[in-house]
Amino acid sequence: MTDIEVTSTSDEGFVTQSRVGDFKLTVDATGEDGPDPNSVLVANYASCYIPAFRVAGRQRDYDDLGKVEIDVEADLNDDDDVEAIRFNIAVEADVDDDDVDDLVDRGHEICHVDAALRDELRADVSVETNAF
Structure with missing residues (x-):
C-alpha cells in the first residue's frame, strides 16, 4: 500500500513541478524560478x-x-x-x-x-x- 504519491515533471532545464495531492511545488536546481x-x-x-x-x-x-x-x-x-x-x-x-x-x-x-x-x-x- 502506498501512503504518499507525488508526481514530479520537468519539461526541460532544471525546473521541476511537483504535484502533492492538490498542491503544486516548483523546485529549481538553479534557484532562479523556485527554491533549490x-x-x-x-x-x-x-x-x-x-x-x-x-x-x-x-x-x-x-x-x-x-x-x-x-x-x-x-x-x-x-x-x-x-x-x-x-x-x-x-x-x-x-x-x-x-x-x-x-x-x-x-x-x-x-x-x-x-x-x-x-x-x-x-x-x-x-x-x-x-x-x-
Whole structure:
C-alpha cells in the first residue's frame, strides 16, 4: 500500500513541478524560478520539526508554547550536498532549561523527516525509457 504519491515533471532545464495531492511545488536546481532542492529539504525538515517540538512540549506539560520559530543554517560540501544542519529555535513560552533539552530530544524522536535522514534511506529507482 502506498501512503504518499507525488508526481514530479520537468519539461526541460532544471525546473521541476511537483504535484502533492492538490498542491503544486516548483523546485529549481538553479534557484532562479523556485527554491533549490537543498533549500526545500532544509525547510521541510524545519516544518516537520516544529510540530514535533510542540508535541514534545505537550508531552511534558507545556500545553501552549506560543510562537515557535526556527532559523535554519545548512552547510554544503564541495559537491553541494548538505553536510550539516543547525536549528536555532525561538519559543515564546518560558520553558525550564532542564526541559528544553528533553523537548529537543523528543522533537528529534517524533519528527518524521529527522527519521528519514539516515544513510540507509535511498530511493529505489526504476527507469522507463522512450516513455512519451
